Amino acid sequence: xxxxxxxxxxxxxxxxxxxxxxxxxxxxxxxxxxxxxxxxxxxxxxxxxxxxxxxxxxxxxxxxxxxxxxxxxxxxxxxxxxxxxxxxxxxxxxxxxxxxxxxxxxxxxxxxxxxxxxxxxxxxxxxxxxxxxxxxxxxxxxxxxxxxxxxxxxxxxxxxxxxxxxxxxxxxxxxxxxxxxxxxxxxxxxxxxxxxxxxxxxxxxxxxxxxxxxxxxxxxxxxxxxxxxxxxxxxxxxxxxxxxxxxxxxxxxxxxxxxxxxxxxxxxxxxxxxxxxxxxxxxxxxxxxxxxxxxxxxxxxxxxxxxxxxxxxxxxxx
Amino acid sequence: xxxxxxxxxxxxxxxxxxxxxxxxxxxxxxxxxxxxxxxxxxxxxxxxxxxxxxxxxxxxxxxxxxxxxxxxxxxxxxxxxxxxxxxxxxxxxxxxxxxxxxxxxxxxxxxxxxxxxxxxxxxxxxxxxxxxxxxxxxxxxxxxxxxxxxxxxxxxxxxxxxxxxxxxxxxxxxxxxxxxxxxxxxxxxxxxxxxxxxxxxxxxxxxxxxxxxxxxxxxxxxxxxxxxxxxxxxxxxxxxxxxxxxxxxxxxxxxxxxxxxxxxxxxxxxxxxxxxxxxxxxxxxxxxxxxxxxxxx
Numbered sequence: 001x002x003x004x005x006x007x008x009x010x011x012x013x014x015x016x017x018x019x020x021x022x023x024x025x026x027x028x029x030x031x032x033x034x035x036x037x038x039x040x041x042x043x044x045x046x047x048x049x050x051x052x053x054x055x056x057x058x059x060x061x062x063x064x065x066x067x068x069x070x071x072x073x074x075x076x077x078x079x080x081x082x083x084x085x086x087x088x089x090x091x092x093x094x095x096x097x098x099x100x101x102x103x104x105x106x107x108x109x110x111x112x113x114x115x116x117x118x119x120x121x122x123x124x125x126x127x128x129x130x131x132x133x134x135x136x137x138x139x140x141x142x143x144x145x146x147x148x149x150x151x152x153x154x155x156x157x158x159x160x161x162x163x164x165x166x167x168x169x170x171x172x173x174x175x176x177x178x179x180x181x182x183x184x185x186x187x188x189x190x191x192x193x194x195x196x197x198x199x200x201x202x203x204x205x206x207x208x209x210x211x212x213x214x215x216x217x218x219x220x221x222x223x224x225x226x227x228x229x230x231x232x233x234x235x236x237x238x239x240x241x242x243x244x245x246x247x248x249x250x251x252x253x254x255x256x257x258x259x260x261x262x263x264x265x266x267x268x269x270x271x272x273x274x275x276x277x278x279x280x281x282x283x284x285x286x287x288x289x290x291x292x293x294x295x296x297x298x299x300x301x302x303x304x305x306x307x308x309x310x311x312x313x314x315x316x317x318x
Numbered sequence: 319x320x321x322x323x324x325x326x327x328x329x330x331x332x333x334x335x336x337x338x339x340x341x342x343x344x345x346x347x348x349x350x351x352x353x354x355x356x357x358x359x360x361x362x363x364x365x366x367x368x369x370x371x372x373x374x375x376x377x378x379x380x381x382x383x384x385x386x387x388x389x390x391x392x393x394x395x396x397x398x399x400x401x402x403x404x405x406x407x408x409x410x411x412x413x414x415x416x417x418x419x420x421x422x423x424x425x426x427x428x429x430x431x432x433x434x435x436x437x438x439x440x441x442x443x444x445x446x447x448x449x450x451x452x453x454x455x456x457x458x459x460x461x462x463x464x465x466x467x468x469x470x471x472x473x474x475x476x477x478x479x480x481x482x483x484x485x486x487x488x489x490x491x492x493x494x495x496x497x498x499x500x501x502x503x504x505x506x507x508x509x510x511x512x513x514x515x516x517x518x519x520x521x522x523x524x525x526x527x528x529x530x531x532x533x534x535x536x537x538x539x540x541x542x543x544x545x546x547x548x549x550x551x552x553x554x555x556x557x558x559x560x561x562x563x564x565x566x567x568x569x570x571x572x573x574x575x576x577x578x579x580x581x582x583x584x585x586x587x588x589x590x591x592x593x594x595x596x597x598x599x600x601x602x603x604x605x606x607x608x609x610x611x612x613x614x615x
Contacts, residue, residue, distance in 0.1 A: 050516055071515045077519035092509035096531035100331070105527065109518045116324055137334040146322070152513075286563060 007044050008056045014271040020219035021058070028162070031189065031196040033206040033227070037214035039267045042199045045216075049197070050084050054229040062163070082111050083156035087168035088149035093140040099126075100136045102120045104157040125154045129184055144176025150184065157188065160291050165197045170205055183261050205244050207231060212304075215239050218270055218278040225305040230247065235300050235307040237283045277310065285311060345611045347433020359600040378405035379413040379567045392585050398592075399585035401576060407589035408474035415500040415591055417479065421552040422545045423602075425486050430541050433494025434533075438525045440495065441502025455498065456492030463488045465554060474561035479568070482561035486551055490544070497540060503531045535612030542605035546598040553594055569593050 006017040019041040027031050034042040047053050049060055051071030060068045068077065086092035093102055100122065107118045123133060129150045139149050150161040150168060155250055156164055166185070170178040185210055188194060192258045195295040198210055206227065213230045215223040215238065221235040234240045268274055274281050289310050298312045299305070322466075347353055348588025384404035398407035404459045440452035459467065471485035500614045505511065508531065515522050549569075555561040564571055569590040576586035 050512075051517075052512055071512075076516075076518050079516060082516075084513065084516050086509045086513065088509070092513050094510040094528055094532070096534075097527075098334075101527075103525065105514065105519060106517050109520075119324065119327065134330075137331055153514065155517070 007041075007048055007053055010192050012067070016270045017219050017273060018270055019048070020304055021072050022219070022221050024214055024224065026163075026197065029189070029193045030212065031198055031210040033198040033200060033210035033213045034216055035203065035206055035213055036268050037242075039218070040216040041219040041270070042216050043167055046084070046167050046197065046199050048127075050082065050165060061316065065109060071240070075108055080159045081162045082165070083150050083161040084165040085149070085156050085162070088172040089145065089152045090140065090172070093148060093155075098137050098139055099131075102140075102151065102155055103158055106143055106155045110159045113175060114127050121158070122185075123159060129154050129157075130180075144177065145173045146180050149173060149177070154189075155180070157163070157192075161194060163195045163197070166200065167199045168201070169198075170190060171200065171202060178205075185209055203242065208285060213244065218267060218273050218279055219309065222279065223305075223307045225307075226275060229305050230245060233305075234311060235284055235305070236279075236309050237280045237311070243281075249280070277308075328462075330394065334404055335516060338590045341612050346607045349607040349610050351361060351603045352610070355600040355603025355607065359604060362415055362596060362600065363419060365412050366419055369409075369412045369416060373406070373409040373412050375406040375409045378409045381565045386563060389583055391583075394452075398482060398589040399583075401586050402579065402583075407586055409547025410567040410587045410594040411569070414569040414572060414590060415597070417562060417566065417568045418549050418552060418597055421479075421483060421486070422548045423482050425548045426541050426545060428487050429490040429510070429538065430494055434492070434498050434530070434537060435492040437495040438502050438529060438609070439473045441499040442506055442521070442525060442529070444503045445481075452495060456495045459489055459492045460496070462489075464513070465551060468555055469558065472555055477480060477560045479566070482552060488550060490548075494537070494540070497536065498533060501536065502529055505529055505532055539605055539608045539612060542601055546601040546605075549594060549597045549601070553590075 006050065009016040009018055017282050022041075022045065024032070036042050036047060042054065042291070048055050049067070051067065051069060051074055054070055055068045059066060060066075062078070065078075065080075071079070079315065090267065097105075103122045103125065104118055107121055113121070122136070126133060126135065131147060131150055131154070135143060135147065135151075140151065143151065149172075151281055153169075170184070172182060182205060185196070189209075196209070198206065200206060210227050213223075213225060213227050214221055215230075215236065217238050223230065223234070223239045229241065231243070234243050241263050262284075268278070270283055276289075276292050277286075277290040277295050279282070280286040283290065287310060293308045293310075295308045296313060297306050297308050300307050328349045334570075365372050368381070369579065373379075373433065382403065382405050385406035387400050388402055390396055390400040390404075397407050398411065400406055401410075425567075436452050436456075440449045443449050467489045468485035471488065472481055475481040475484070483512045493582070511524060511528055514528050519528070551569030551575065552561065554567075557574045559574065562568035564575055572590040573594075576583075576590065579586050
């Protein structure tokens with residue numbers, strides 16, 4: 001679906017290589033998580049897929065069609081199939097409109113129908129997501145964070161999409177709201193067979209709902225694997241560092257983490273990314289070659305487990 | 319779901335709207351001065367609309383001469399005195415409200431929607447030809463001091479009320495266009511606008527259903543405060559003889575006619591002056607109240 005995608009931004013201080021050549025594809029009905037620190041390019045990737053930016057280079061295809069075009073120029077059926085849920089529902093829902101206005105706007109664009117039909121659909125959706133009917137006439141500011149995010153989700157679902165991009169869907173919410181939203185997301189996927197592209201830095205969320213994980217660092221993919229495999233056998237030092245940064249509450253948590261690496265340093269600027277492996281400036285295992293050459297993609301362990309790191313270069317290359 | 323439920327929901331919607339209005343009124347009414355302004359303005363509007371019935375001498379509004387009663391200081395028969403032709407000043411001021419209010423209505427009725435639409439377009443299409451065309455045009459008008467521009471237009475064209483209105487309208491729209499432009503160019507990057515685009519909403523809907531409601535507060539507040547400026551500028555144009563012509567009972571025209579009789583017949587000038595003050599004050603008080611209403615939302 002995404003092939004050698006690059007997105008550069010011109011800024012007064014130089015060209016920011018937000019996404020620098022990434023390739024991945026997704027299956028229908030699966031959840032793929034894009035993980036990484038702030039500045040790793042995961043949100044940029046999502047926005048390119050949505051058409052908020054056009055790719056600098058590379059291809060974004062959906063069902064075999066090139067969709068590297070701005071959202072305004074996309075055909076209506078395509079907008080209907082791909083939807084997005086933003087990080088902060090306080091800004092992704094218009095504060096002046098009621099829940100009814102918000103959902104009705106979405107319904108009017110695609111499934112026209114009479115006023116009554118649209119209202120029925122709205123109530124059905126709210127019911128399905130566990131939102132009480134009386135919220136219909138409330139404004140987003142009158143709702144709680146979790147409820148707001150459910151309304152944002154309802155808006156996306158209103159057009160019956162096949163593919164939803166979840167851009168940090170829970171990071172603006174408190175813990176109890178998070179679990180409710182996550183449960184709802186899983187339920188939607190069970191009932192409707194939608195695919196999710198989950199953008200997050202919260203590994204707990206990843207473990208909860210995704211099948212596959214891609215770990216990104218400074219615009220590049222460093223590791224790609226099934227979720228369980230990644231959590232039990234993280235290979236890339238960056239992945240290990242991310243996993244180590246999750247606070248362990250119990251002895252069991254402690255055991256789950258196979259390796260522990262102290263997190264150090266900050267993500268370097270994407271204007272002048274380090275040469276070779278981009279992680280070498282923070283990597284505890286950095287070798288001479290890491291500073292010079294970019295690591296190749298290597299197959300490690302399970303066939304779907306791909307890592308880009310010189311530590312594993314002796315293994316089969318992909 | 320049956321149609322009965324639909325009517326229940328429609329009723330609920332009306333209730334919620336009413337509730338919101340009540341809250342807005344509550345915030346407005348906490349500002350006592352704003353309420354006073356509203357009461358004054360309502361009285362003025364009612365008086366102006368029914369000037370023929372509420373003034374003691376409706377025939378004094380236009381051409382009327384009665385030398386026996388001229389130059390009378392304020393007295394029970396003529397509360398604001400009479401002028402050099404023996405006309406009742408109070409009557410003329412009330413008729414003057416008509417012209418002032420009509421000016422406010424016409425100017426704001428054109429300027430606010432036009433400026434808002436142009437500002438929305440320029441802001442939404444920031445950086446494109448549309449933006450440059452609209453902003454370029456507005457800069458031309460903004461570069462010239464408003465009153466000077468209005469006077470220039472009025473002196474080129476025939477001096478009458480219509481041309482005065484035209485002049486004020488032409489010089490005023492850029493201020494709304496600019497205000498709306500700056501709000502639009504920051505709001506257009508809000509995630510809810512992106513969400514609307516992702517859904518495939520039409521641009522018109524994004525402009526008027528998503529963006530406009532978020533700017534209504536500042537626009538209405540500015541319009542109310544500007545109403546008093548329209549009164550002042552309209553009076554100024556008439557004062558220098560380029561707007562309404564005598565014997566039209568326009569507040570500015572009256573001022574310029576009567577001020578020649580200062581200081582001996584001071585009450586003649588006092589009438590139209592009070593009229594302007596009452597209008598300006600009430601608009602400003604209401605504007606302050608509206609600001610409170612929108613700030614509280």
